[in-house]
Amino acid sequence: MYPTPERWLTLDGERWDVTSAGCSAAASCAEVRKTKSQYTSMNERSYMMLSTPAAGLLLLSAWIFPSNALYFHIGETEKKCFIEEIPDETMVIGKYRTQLWDKQTGSFLPATPGLGMHVEIKDPDTKIILSRQYGSDGRFTFTSHTPGEHQICLHSNSTKMALFAGGKLRVHLDIQVGEHTNNYPEIAAKDKLTELQLRVRQLLDQVEQIQKEQNYQRYREERFRMTSESTNQRVLWWSIAQTLILIVTGIWQMKHLKSFFEAKKLV
Amino acid sequence: MYRSFRVLLQVLWAQLLWGWVLGSELTFELPDNAKQCFYEDIIVGTKCTLEFQVVTGGHYDVDCRLEDPEGNTLYKEMKKQYDSFTFTASKNGTYKFCFSNEFSTFTHKTVYFDFQVGDDPPLFPNENRVTALTQMESACVSIHEALKSVIDYQTHFRLREAQGRSRAEDLNTRVAFWSIGEAIILLVVSISQVVLLRSFFSDRKTTTTRVGS
Numbered sequence: 001m002y003p004t005p006e007r008w009l010t011l012d013g014e015r016w017d018v019t020s021a022g023c024s025a026a027a028s029c030a031e032v033r034k035t036k037s038q039y040t041s042m043n044e045r046s047y048m049m050l051s052t053p054a055a056g057l058l059l060l061s062a063w064i065f066p067s068n069a070l071y072f073h074i075g076e077t078e079k080k081c082f083i084e085e086i087p088d089e090t091m092v093i094g095k096y097r098t099q100l101w102d103k104q105t106g107s108f109l110p111a112t113p114g115l116g117m118h119v120e121i122k123d124p125d126t127k128i129i130l131s132r133q134y135g136s137d138g139r140f141t142f143t144s145h146t147p148g149e150h151q152i153c154l155h156s157n158s159t160k161m162a163l164f165a166g167g168k169l170r171v172h173l174d175i176q177v178g179e180h181t182n183n184y185p186e187i188a189a190k191d192k193l194t195e196l197q198l199r200v201r202q203l204l205d206q207v208e209q210i211q212k213e214q215n216y217q218r219y220r221e222e223r224f225r226m227t228s229e230s231t232n233q234r235v236l237w238w239s240i241a242q243t244l245i246l247i248v249t250g251i252w253q254m255k256h257l258k259s260f261f262e263a264k265k266l267v
Numbered sequence: 268m269y270r271s272f273r274v275l276l277q278v279l280w281a282q283l284l285w286g287w288v289l290g291s292e293l294t295f296e297l298p299d300n301a302k303q304c305f306y307e308d309i310i311v312g313t314k315c316t317l318e319f320q321v322v323t324g325g326h327y328d329v330d331c332r333l334e335d336p337e338g339n340t341l342y343k344e345m346k347k348q349y350d351s352f353t354f355t356a357s358k359n360g361t362y363k364f365c366f367s368n369e370f371s372t373f374t375h376k377t378v379y380f381d382f383q384v385g386d387d388p389p390l391f392p393n394e395n396r397v398t399a400l401t402q403m404e405s406a407c408v409s410i411h412e413a414l415k416s417v418i419d420y421q422t423h424f425r426l427r428e429a430q431g432r433s434r435a436e437d438l439n440t441r442v443a444f445w446s447i448g449e450a451i452i453l454l455v456v457s458i459s460q461v462v463l464l465r466s467f468f469s470d471r472k473t474t475t476t477r478v479g480s
Contacts, residue, residue, distance in 0.1 A: 070291040070307050070382065083294040083377060085425060175293065179418075184390050198390060199407035206414040213421050217428070224432045231439040238446035245450055249457035256461055264468060 069097070069172040076169075079155040086177055087216035088147045090209075093181045094119075096154065097172040098136045108170050112136055117171070118157040124148025133157060147216045179209040292381040292422075294322065297329065297368045299375050304365040309356045309384055316383045317342070317364060318351035320426050323433040325374030330367040336360025346370070379426055 074080055084092060098115055099108040119140050121130040129150075130142050144150060156169055182205055188198045297303055309315060321327045331350070333342040335358055342352045342364075356362070366378050400408065 070293075070305050072303065072305050081296055083296070085294070085429065173293075174291065195390075196401075196403055196407065199404060199411070202390065203407060203410055203414065206411065206418065210414065210417055210421065213418070213425070217421075217425065220425075220428060220432065224428065224435060227432065227435045227439050231435065231442055234439065234442050234446065238442070238450075242446065242450055242453065245453055249454065253457055253461050257464065260465060260468070266468070 069095075069174040071170050071172040073168045074154070074156060074171050076156060079153055080171075081151050081153040082173075082175065083149050083151055084175065084177060085149045086144050086147065087212040088144050090178045090212060091141065091143045091181045092150070092152075092175065092177050093139070093141050094152060094173070094175045095139045096134075096137070096174070098156070099170040099172075101168045101170070115169075116157045117154050120153045122151045122153075124150065147219055178212075179205045290381070290383040290387070292379075294377060294379040297324075297366055297376045297378050299371045299373050300369050301375075302365055302367040302369060303378075304363055305380075305382070306361050306363050307382065307384060308360065309362050311356050311359045313356045313385045314353065315356060315362075315385070316351065316353045317380065318349070319366070319378060319380040320349035320423070322377040322379055322426055322429050324376030325371055327376075327430065329376055329378055330370070331364065332367070333362065333364040335362055381422075 072080070086092065096117060098112070098117060099110065100112045100115060101107075102109045113136070115136040116133050117136070117138060118133050119130065119138065120128060121140070121142055123129050123144070124146055125148075130140060132140070134140065142150075152175065154171065154173075179202075182202075184198055184202060187193065187201065188195075193201060291307075295303065317333060319329070319331055321329050326346075327348050328346040329348075330345045331342070331347060332340060332344075333352065333354075334340055335356075337358065337360075341354055344350060364380075364382070366380070368374075368376055
């Protein structure tokens with residue numbers, strides 16, 4: 001009933017080229033375009049799956065923190081650092097969720113007020129680009145302006161010190177870098193893209209990330225080459241210098257001892 | 268109004284799916300004599316892959332152990348530099364994997380690991396479509412998979428290069444310090460040789476003159 005997507009060949013933003021759909025006259029092209037808009041709205045309608053309020057509540061509650069993320073344990077004063085080596089102009093989004101060990105129930109509490117985490121992010125020149133206190137669940141974002149190793153450090157900073165009392169803190173962490181930070185359904189909704197257009201957009205983003213990484217690779221290779229050349233130079237000059245020092249001290253020793261023995265009238 | 272609400276729900280649904288991490292990739296520092304464990308809840312039947320690589324530090328090796336929810340060891344290797352392990356979760360529960368640097372006394376190590384659980388989330392939330400993918404769409408999917416593997420290779424290349432670069436920078440500083448150190452030792456030894464020799468002859472000065480007279 002509706003034309004299948006093969007008929008829409010050129011993806012030029014909103015305007016779909018109907019050349020292969022075989023429309024030569026203006027009237028038939030309008031018909032095809034009208035069918036396209038109906039087809040798009042049919043696609044949109046199929047997004048509704050759960051009952052509206054339940055879905056809304058579930059989604060809102062799950063939006064903030066990663067529910068199935070990797071987690072690890074951290075002590076009270078412990079600082080955990082993670083390194084992200086990224087090219088420049090790359091966005092990084094980090095989300096974390098903390099749970100405190102409750103001795104009475106013998107399990108981890110779902111959420112504890114007053115518990116906070118201090119997030120500190122340093123750029124490759126060890127300059128602090130973000131240093132903020134977040135609550136027990138938090139989300140931090142930064143974009144790199146210089147390529148290199150960025151360090152993301154987390155340590156707990158609770159307002160009520162008695163909360164800890166020698167217990168452990170469980171931290172769920174998720175760090176997404178570059179192309180993974182893009183939220184494709186949101187982009188599709190905002191720019192009104194079809195599925196094929198969205199897939200192409202995803203491919204474009206991936207290729208852009210590859211390009212940035214290759215650029216960064218060139219910069220790193222140059223640094224590596226400079227370090228190797230410096231080592232080469234140092235080895236060369238220091239070998240020559242040490243040989244000279246050896247020869248000079250040898251000559252000095254002989255001269256000095258000869259004059260010493262002559263003074264002592266032994267030679 | 269209903270349309271915008273639908274769009275909002277769609278966006279939130281997408282955020283939810285995105286929030287479900289199906290792959291974690293982290294680089295962290297492991298101090299000497301330390302052990303760091305990570306946990307993840309996995310559903311039965313999910314295919315998971317753990318790969319790790321030591322980026323900097325010492326002999327570039329680390330102990331790694333992966334355990335299932337009942338404590339059975341699925342993977343255990345000592346002093347490995349890099350490895351990749353694929354398994355299918357046979358039980359529901361919390362899987363634990365640990366990296367240990369307890370054999371090392373003073374070198375701290377930087378370890379990279381990538382723990383993939385299951386497949387990537389679908390691009391659209393309504394992926395239960397009845398029609399098969401069109402040719403264009405399946406071409407896009409295969410290009411996407413190929414680009415993912417390109418990015419994966421790039422990451423491994425970057426880690427190898429980081430390893431080589433840290434060794435080169437280590438070598439550079441070591442050459443500088445040792446050269447300066449050796450030059451100083453050379454000077455000190457040659458001067459002390461002369462001084463010592465002079466001191467031998469200074470003691471016998473009185474006996475020599477007595478013999479002379």
